[in-house]
Amino acid sequence: MSPNWQLTSQGAATAIFTRTDLTRPELLGYLRDHDDAAFIDRFLQSKGPDNETARSRGVWPQAPTIYETSVYLPNWHESNASSLAEHYNFVRKVLVSKQEYNVAIALAYGTLRKAREGLRENPNDPEGYRTLAETYAFLRDIETAFQAEKKLPYPFPFRYYQIISSYHQVLDCAPDDVAARFSLVEAYSREKRHDLALKYLEEVLETAKQSPNEVPDRIRVYSQQQSSDDQLNELRTMVSQFSEQVDTDLQSAANRVQIAQLAFAAGFPLKALEVLEGDLTIVARDPNAQMLMS
Structure with a gap:
């Protein structure tokens, strides 16, 4: 953007830019009051009002019914807050590309605030949950980068759970959303949840094979590369070998709860769940099993 213009206001659908190359005192005073810091404080509300209380969301996403998808399409409502969150998210990506991280971080928190506000108005908006996931x-x-630079232990991976929860809520609203499934593949692969990554990778590649024109370009290109087959075969081999090992251990009357805990720690949560579901009487009386299933 030209240095002769300054962003002084951002709305849900419009932005206001003001000239900076004029010498009128009134204009210069206005620009001083609407610099980057003022923009962050005013429009992103970096510091919330003193009397602001947390508002819980009483309605959660629901999958569309056959009637809604095939007979009568409901009127779609996208709130101004959701639109503004998408704008913030886009601008944040631009700022990251320019390595302007301070403002990008402020925009990220503003994005979360506006996205949640929009989802209170329309809890079935898949793009609202996608915006949350990308921001998380x-x-x-x-x-993670900050912790690594300071050589500090990274805390409990709550961001990971926020990310996968948001993408699963996208799928609650739009069960056929292949982009959300691919994002789950990336999230589970990053955290070494091998069987979950395999589950969603198989679904993504099958959709790309059956309906190549209905998937995003990056997913279609990925599905046509040799690396996708390599990743698929690698995951299948890992899951198959580990499943055989677990089945052998179960036949030797090993402790079922311990096997499930080891499976979860090794990155196979679906196998851990399968082991526990094989004998629910153990789950009923073992707190460790109950915690693992939760």
Whole structure:
């Protein structure tokens, strides 16, 4: 953007840019009051009002019914807050590309605030949850880099759970969303959840094979590369070998709860769940099994 213009206001659908190359005192005073810091404080509300209380969301996403998808399409409502969150998310990506991380982080928190506000108005908006997931992923990367630079232990991976929860809520609203499935593949692969990554990778590649024109370009290109087959075969081999090992251990009357705990720690949560579901009487009386299933 030209240095002769300054962003002084951002709305849900419009932005206001003001000239900076004029010498009128009134204009210069206005620009001083609407610099980057003022923009962050005013429009992103970096510091919330003193009397602001947390508002819980009483309605959660629901999958569309056959009637809604095939007979009568409901009127779609996208709130101004959701639109503004998408704008913030886009601008945040631009700022990251320019390595302007301070403002990008502020925009990320503003994005979360507006996205949640929009989802209170329309809890079945898949793009709202996608915006949340992308923003959580950005904050995870920033926090991980900061912890690594300071040589500090990274805290409990709550960002990971926020990311996968948001993408699963996208799928609650739009069950056929292949982009959300691919994002789950990336999230589970990053955290070494091998069987979950395999589950969603198989679904993504099958969709790309059956309906190549209905998937995003990056997914279609990925599905046509040799690396996708290599990743698929590698995951299948890992899951198959580990499943055989677990089945052998179960036949030797080993402790079922311990096997499930080892499976979960090794990156096979689906296998851990399968082991526990094989004898629910153990789950009913063992707190460790109950905690693992939760």
